[in-house]
Amino acid sequence: MSLLRSFKETLKPCCNSSSFSQPSLSQQPPLPSVINQRKPPKSSLSRQLQRLEHDYLPSTQECHFGNPKFSLPQLKNDAHMHGQQDDDDHQEEAEEEEVKEFGRAELGRVQFEDTGPYEPLVLSSDGEFPIIQVPAYINCRLLAHQREGVKFLYMLYKSNHGGILGDDMGLGKTIQTIAFLAAVYGKDEEYGDSRVLKENQLGQKGPVLIICPTSVICNWKCEFSRWAPFNVSLYHGSSCELILEKLQANGVEVLVTSFDTFRIHGNLLSEIKWEIVVVDEAHRLKNEKSKFYSACLEIKTRRRIGLTGTIMQNKIMELFNLFDWAAPGSLGTREHFREFYDEPLKHGQRATAPERFVRVAGERKQHLVAVLHKYMLRRTKEETIGQLMLGKEDNVVFCAMSELQKRVYQRMLQLPDVQCLINKDLPCSCGSPLAQVECCKRIVPKGIIWPYLHRGSPEGCDSCPFCLVLPCLVKLQQISNHLELIKPNPRDEPDKQRKDAEFASAVFGPDIDIVGGNAPSKSFMDLSDTRYCGKMRALEKLMSSWALMGDKILLFSYSVRMLDILEKFLIRKGFCFSRLDGSTPTNMRQSLVDEFNSSPSKQVFLISTRAGGLGLNLVSANRVVIFDPNWNPAQDLQAQDRSFRFGQRRHVVVFRLLAAGSLEELVYSRQVYKQQLSNIAVSGKMEKRYFEGVQV
Structure with a gap:
C-alpha cells in the first residue's frame, strides 16, 4: 500500500504542472537498457507498479522524456520540470537548446506513452472457436501500429496464404511476429506449458521455421525468451543433426536458422511440414537465380511471411520475386509483370518521357500499389512513432580527395x-x-x-x-x-x-x-595517418567535435581492409571502440551490442556494412557515419537504422562521406534513382523525373 500511495502522490504534481519543459540534447542521459529488454508485466496491480517503477526509472537523477503519468517521486526535485521547489533550490536555470523535431515544429512535447491496458488482444471473429488472442502480458507492451501488424499477420494466416510485413526498420517486426505466433499457438499462460503446446506435442500443429541473417539468430532466440514461453532451437553450427532429430520427434516449436545454413541444408528442412515459415530480411529473396531462393521455394507451406524494411532495392522485378515466393500467383506470371508494370514504370519516369508514357505509368503505379496492399502491410516511422522520436538528419558530405x-x-x-x-x-x-x-x-x-x-x-x-x-x-x-x-x-x-x-x-x-x-x-603510423586520405581528414575533424560533446558513433564500411585502417586510426586518436565484422563469432555479437549500449566509455562502434547492417539494435548511438557508399541504397539505409529505431531518445545525425569529383558521385546518383523507383512501385508516390536513362 505504501508503494501505491507513493505512486498516487507522484501523479499529483505532474498533473498540476503547467509546463513540462525539456533540457538540451547535450544533457540527455544515456538510453536505459530496459527499453530494449522490457519485461512482460505481472498480473497483479502491485507487480505492475513494480514493473513501472523498474522500467521507467532512468539511471541518472533526471527523467527527461518520461511520461508524466509514470513519473517517479524523485522528479519533484527537478525544478525546471515541476516549478514547485523553493528559490534556493534553483538559482541558475540552464537554457534549453531548440531543435526541430522530425515531422514537427518543436521537440519539447516528445513523450514515451504507455502502450495499452493489461488485457488480451482478440484476433478471431465473434463466435469463432477457439478464441485466438494475443496474451495480455504481451499485448499491454505493444504499440498501436504493432497491434495492427499482428492483426494483419493473423489475417494472412486465417486466409491460408502468405504476405509481407514491410514496416520500416526499427518498428518492431520481430515483436509483432512473436505476438502473432503467441496468439496462434495459444500462449495464454504467463508461465508453464499452454494448451496449444500440448496440442502441438500431439502433432495437431506443425512447427514454425524462422530463416534470418546469421547476425540476428541469437537475437531471435533472446526475444522469444523475453516475450513468450516457446520451445526454440537454433539449427546452426555443429549441433544441426541433434536438432533435426529433436525436430522430427516433435520436440521443437520454433526452429531458427540462418540463410547460409538453410541454403546448404534446405533439402532436409523442406521435408518437414511447417505450420508457418518466416523469412527475416526477406529482400534476400530478390534474386530468382540464387540457390537460397530456389531452396525457399521448396518449403512445404503456403503460410509464408516475409519481414523486410526494404521491399525493393535495385529493380522493380525484385518485387515479383519476393511476392511470388510469399503469395505465389498474386502478381501473375513473370512476363506479365514485366510488360504490365516494370517497363511502363521505368520509361514513364524518364526526364523526357512523352505525356502518354507518364499517364500510363501513373495508372499502372496505382494498380500495382492496390494489388500489393492485399498481401503487404507497409508503415513508416513518420506514420507510426514519429511523435516518440527526435528525428533523423541525413547529410551527404563531399570530401575533397588529397x-x-x-x-x-x-x-x-x-x-x-x-x-x-x-x-x-x-x-x-x-x-x-x-x-x-x-x-x-x-x-x-x-x-x-x-x-x-x-x-x-x-x-x-x-x-x-x-x-x-x-x-x-x-x-x-x-x-x-x-x-x-x-x-x-x-x-x-x-x-x-x-x-x-x-x-x-x-x-x-x-x-x-x-x-x-x-x-x-x-x-601503424602510416596506416593511421590521415594526410593522404581526404575522407579520413574529414572524419578526424568530425569525430573530434563529437568526442567533446559526448556523442556515441557508429562507423560503417563495407571493406574489411578499410575497417582495419579505421581501427588503427581510432587507436591513434585514443577512442574506446568495439568492432563487428564477418569474422566476429555469432555468439559474441549480441554481447558486443549490449556492451556498447550500456557502457558510457564505448565511444565508437566500428561495423562492417554487410555483417552488421541487419538486425542490430544500437540506439545508444546518435551519430552514424557511412564511410563508403554502396550501389545498393538499402545497404546504407539499413546501416543508418541500426541507431534510428524505437528506443532512440536523441536526435540522430547521419553523415555519408563521398569523395568529391570521383565515381562515388555517380554511386550517389544511382542511389537516388533506385530510391525513386522504390517509392513509385511500393508506395505509389510521385517522384520528380531527374534521369533520362533506364536501368535494365
Whole structure:
C-alpha cells in the first residue's frame, strides 16, 4: 500500500504542472537498457507498479522524456520540470537548446506513452472457436501500429496464404511476429506449458521455421525468451543433426536458422511440414537465380511471411520475386509483370518521357500499389512513432580527395583498360565504320586488368570489353576511399597479388615512394595517418567535435581492409571502440551490442556494412557515419537504422562521406534513382523525373 500511495502522490504534481519543459540534447542521459529488454508485466496491480517503477526509472537523477503519468517521486526535485521547489533550490536555470523535431515544429512535447491496458488482444471473429488472442502480458507492451501488424499477420494466416510485413526498420517486426505466433499457438499462460503446446506435442500443429541473417539468430532466440514461453532451437553450427532429430520427434516449436545454413541444408528442412515459415530480411529473396531462393521455394507451406524494411532495392522485378515466393500467383506470371508494370514504370519516369508514357505509368503505379496492399502491410516511422522520436538528419558530405589521391585517380583513368571503356563508342582508328568496341579495341592485350581476366583466353570473351566495367569500378572506388586498398591483399592468391602489385605500380607512378611502395604497408603510423586520405581528414575533424560533446558513433564500411585502417586510426586518436565484422563469432555479437549500449566509455562502434547492417539494435548511438557508399541504397539505409529505431531518445545525425569529383558521385546518383523507383512501385508516390536513362 505504501508503494501505491507513493505512486498516487507522484501523479499529483505532474498533473498540476503547467509546463513540462525539456533540457538540451547535450544533457540527455544515456538510453536505459530496459527499453530494449522490457519485461512482460505481472498480473497483479502491485507487480505492475513494480514493473513501472523498474522500467521507467532512468539511471541518472533526471527523467527527461518520461511520461508524466509514470513519473517517479524523485522528479519533484527537478525544478525546471515541476516549478514547485523553493528559490534556493534553483538559482541558475540552464537554457534549453531548440531543435526541430522530425515531422514537427518543436521537440519539447516528445513523450514515451504507455502502450495499452493489461488485457488480451482478440484476433478471431465473434463466435469463432477457439478464441485466438494475443496474451495480455504481451499485448499491454505493444504499440498501436504493432497491434495492427499482428492483426494483419493473423489475417494472412486465417486466409491460408502468405504476405509481407514491410514496416520500416526499427518498428518492431520481430515483436509483432512473436505476438502473432503467441496468439496462434495459444500462449495464454504467463508461465508453464499452454494448451496449444500440448496440442502441438500431439502433432495437431506443425512447427514454425524462422530463416534470418546469421547476425540476428541469437537475437531471435533472446526475444522469444523475453516475450513468450516457446520451445526454440537454433539449427546452426555443429549441433544441426541433434536438432533435426529433436525436430522430427516433435520436440521443437520454433526452429531458427540462418540463410547460409538453410541454403546448404534446405533439402532436409523442406521435408518437414511447417505450420508457418518466416523469412527475416526477406529482400534476400530478390534474386530468382540464387540457390537460397530456389531452396525457399521448396518449403512445404503456403503460410509464408516475409519481414523486410526494404521491399525493393535495385529493380522493380525484385518485387515479383519476393511476392511470388510469399503469395505465389498474386502478381501473375513473370512476363506479365514485366510488360504490365516494370517497363511502363521505368520509361514513364524518364526526364523526357512523352505525356502518354507518364499517364500510363501513373495508372499502372496505382494498380500495382492496390494489388500489393492485399498481401503487404507497409508503415513508416513518420506514420507510426514519429511523435516518440527526435528525428533523423541525413547529410551527404563531399570530401575533397588529397592531392596524391587525385594524381593516382587520373593515372587510373589513363590506363588502356579504362580508356577502352571511355572511348568505346568512338569511330575505330583503322578507318572502319564500326565503333572501337566492335572493331580493333574490343580486347586490350596491352592493358593491366584485361590480361589477368583473360589469362586463359587471349582472344577474349563474349562480353569484352564490358567485362572490364566491374573491376575498373572497384579500383576507382578503392582509390576514392584509401590508397592502401589498391595494394595487394595478403589474403588473396599469389597470382592476384602479383597482378595487384603491377597495377599499384602503374597508378602510383613517381609517387610510389610516398606511399611506401606497392607492397601492403605494415606500419601503424602510416596506416593511421590521415594526410593522404581526404575522407579520413574529414572524419578526424568530425569525430573530434563529437568526442567533446559526448556523442556515441557508429562507423560503417563495407571493406574489411578499410575497417582495419579505421581501427588503427581510432587507436591513434585514443577512442574506446568495439568492432563487428564477418569474422566476429555469432555468439559474441549480441554481447558486443549490449556492451556498447550500456557502457558510457564505448565511444565508437566500428561495423562492417554487410555483417552488421541487419538486425542490430544500437540506439545508444546518435551519430552514424557511412564511410563508403554502396550501389545498393538499402545497404546504407539499413546501416543508418541500426541507431534510428524505437528506443532512440536523441536526435540522430547521419553523415555519408563521398569523395568529391570521383565515381562515388555517380554511386550517389544511382542511389537516388533506385530510391525513386522504390517509392513509385511500393508506395505509389510521385517522384520528380531527374534521369533520362533506364536501368535494365
